[in-house]
């Protein structure tokens with residue numbers, strides 16, 4: 001398929017780049033802490049092709065809901081290949097995961113109750129669990145964390161004593177073993193210092209509570225593929241240097257849960273200019289992509305992009321300002337102001353780079369449905385997700401006056 005044969009908008013994943021970034025992660029883990037597991041963060045982008053590509057490379061599934069747990073099972077991850085995190089687990093999958101020997105990191109009081117009841121109802125079984133730690137990372141890395149002084153809302157708080165009480169409570173049952181710590185914390189900086197601080201917290205907890213851990217799970221939050229920012233080989237030697245104060249690779253596995261750092265630099269989003277209009281003094285370009293597909297949380301102030309001009313040989317005058325906007329009817333759907341760029345015309349393409357994480361998974365079904373996704377392998381494109389049509393949109397919907405099993409997907413396409 002040539003460049004002009006595929007329809008925009010679409011995401012394109014470059015397999016070679018993805019593999020290169022994955023190998024960089026693996027090699028740097030191997031060099032620094034050769035006992036490790038990679039749990040791929042489903043929430044970041046659970047496109048089935050991507051998840052099964054990583055599965056084939058030996059990666060575990062890191063999931064944070066019953067739906068994600070079911071998706072991992074659907075895509076043939078064994079229960080023992082799933083890391084179950086987050087505060088909204090469901091009891092049935094929580095119990096299944098524990099009974100099957102998967103990794104479960106506790107994240108709330110109700111899970112302690114469920115665990116004790118499960119332990120009571122299976123008197124012949126031993127149970128291994130991890131605990132999600134909530135701690136004041138801002139104090140260790142001022143100005144770098146996402147929530148600042150207010151702190152995060154996940155896990156059991158070390159500072160107010162809850163973590164200690166959880167350890168005490170679990171130790172009252174002989175058949176429950178605390179075998180892991182989960183320390184994922186979000187930061188704005190994604191710096192090496194953040195991961196050193198998280199690792200030092202793991203050491204401190206081990207010392208203070210005399211823990212015997214088979215894993216330390218540092219979560220995600222790494223940078224990847226951005227010029228001038230840390231890469232995997234910068235993080236893991238620094239992490240290992242801190243962890244070695246209290247842990248050894250022989251006894252304790254390092255678990256990492258990368259998301260955005262693994263995918264983003266391999267993924268682009270390709271859009272096309274549909275219309276050019278002057279309103280007042282301003283030039284607007286309406287494109288077939290949307291800010292909701294590039295920056296669904298509306299926080300970005302700049303993008304990495306390049307153009308593919310429809311007529312590259314034709315000279316283009318430069319324009320002081322052009323507002324690149326999206327297809328939706330919302331006024332906020334303005335993607336960026338192009339300053340001093342070539343005058344863009346209908347049919348020109350704008351290709352956004354570094355867009356693999358938190359774009360496909362957070363994009364809404366607003367006005368247009370999910371776009372195509374392609375994978376580029378050795379220069380060839382294969383479609384790995386077909387764009388949604390009304391057929392997919394109406395699936396599982398009951399129509400007015402319809403019978404229970406009369407879902408919209410059974411309706412004929414009028415064409």
Ligand SMILES: Cc1ncc(COP(=O)(O)O)c(C=O)c1O
Nearest residue numbers: 041184220221222257258259260
């Ligand atoms: C528990 C957990 N692990 C991993 C990740 C992935 O983070 P990132 O995509 O920043 O690497 C997240 C993201 O929120 C998370 O909450």
